[in-house]
Amino acid sequence: MKPIRVLIVDDSPVVQSVLTTLLSSNSDIEVVGAASDAFDAKDMIIEKRPDVVTLDVEMPRMDGITFLKRLMSFRPIPVIMISSYTWENSMRTLEAMDIGAVDFIAKPREDVKTGLWKLKHEIITKVRTAARTRIKPYGLFGKNGKRVPAASMTNSDKIIAIGASTGGTRAIERLLGSMPPNVNGIVIVQHMPARFTRAFAQRLDTLFPMDIKEANDSDRLNRGKVLVAPGGLHLQMAEDHREYYVRLQDGPPVKHQRPSIDVLLNSVAKTAASNAIGILLTGMGNDGADGLLAMRQAGAFTVAQDEATSLVFGMPAAAIKLGAVEVVAPLDDIPDIVLSRLKSG
The missing domain is CATH 3.40.50.180 (Methylesterase CheB, C-terminal domain)
Structure with a gap:
């Protein structure tokens, strides 16, 4: 069985390193690359053809929400958002879920390295689940149904x-x-x-x-x-x-x-x-x-x-x-x- 190919998109070298080591410790997951911004991520998605993408909400040059909209419109792929514990990011993460992200991981507020390792089971489970989901292009989900009087x-x-x-x-x-x-x-x-x-x-x-x-x-x-x-x-x-x-x-x-x-x-x-x-x-x-x-x-x-x-x-x-x-x-x-x-x- 082929391993799940994962691309990490995060501007933090620490997060990139921890997620790469953490995910690669499982034989059924292969990290195919790490991108620091949306533009590098776009090129790597075309080249590496990952099965799952982990995507930071906050990034330079183009934020994760904007990139997610573009990605879901033209090349739908299972995405797991990585979001810090702030009110603004909580709302943006929910927006990402509405756009088409499969799930999210709440980034630890302190000691990110240790905190992510404590979330190892959750992260791996969500990556495995994401790889099995069916993703539709953004905009094909329709609006909320009819209002009942x-x-x-x-x-x-x-x-x-x-x-x-x-x-x-x-x-x-x-x-x-x-x-x-x-x-x-x-x-x-x-x-x-x-x-x-x-x-x-x-x-x-x-x-x-x-x-x-x-x-x-x-x-x-x-x-x-x-x-x-x-x-x-x-x-x-x-x-x-x-x-x-x-x-x-x-x-x-x-x-x-x-x-x-x-x-x-x-x-x-x-x-x-x-x-x-x-x-x-x-x-x-x-x-x-x-x-x-x-x-x-x-x-x-x-x-x-x-x-x-x-x-x-x-x-x-x-x-x-x-x-x-x-x-x-x-x-x-x-x-x-x-x-x-x-x-x-």
Whole structure:
């Protein structure tokens, strides 16, 4: 089996050196070169034909976002963004995901060399996953789907729990784009570090009419409210006097994830039982599969994104294999399926 050919694009010699050594330590990965700016990267992509590119957000002469747009328009290739922990870069990284980047790695704020080595498992896993993804040219993804009028909603008080990982930011945007402003309360776990989840929630809030925010402990999940689990904390559903709210906990990672989709969905199964809808979107690994099964066994309606529209089919496939999924559907069909279920009670 041929090794995964990786091109590193970063203006930091330290990052270039660490990533080269780290990735090359695996027999199934070959680093074919390192470029310090977008112009060198363009030439090396044509010459080396890499399978995956790691791309720094901040670079001289042309920033990573501008280069990514050009790359996705003319030569789509799996790209993993390398971003530092700043608010501005968090928002730019989310923009990169919308353009077509497969995933991102949060660059350590201090002692980059040691910090990157601590992320070895995450980096290698994301490179391997990226190499298996299907990339479309930028501009062929379409805009968010049709807006559903508020009048089409019913008085159902079911809550909606959504889990996503790799490719999930764009999938969630498309799903919310076809939901009405007064949609039932939605809670989301998207695998993402702290700070980035806050930026993600703020971005969603600027795009859609719902009240969307990063969750705080004890936030109520009312109609028209969308809560995003904060990076670094687990989110669980709770209930008092027939009103749902969230609890945040700093427990150990579950399936290498915190927040964990399983933690959320298991709590929804216990708290809401049949009064809930569970949705599992694109992502690597199997987080969410057990939780979705618990929801279905508790009487909830469960949906998974199909393989054709998933950037990575790992999580949905794992849930389907377990028998946790009632309906498997293309991403753009899921909003209508969910709204129809809400109407039917």
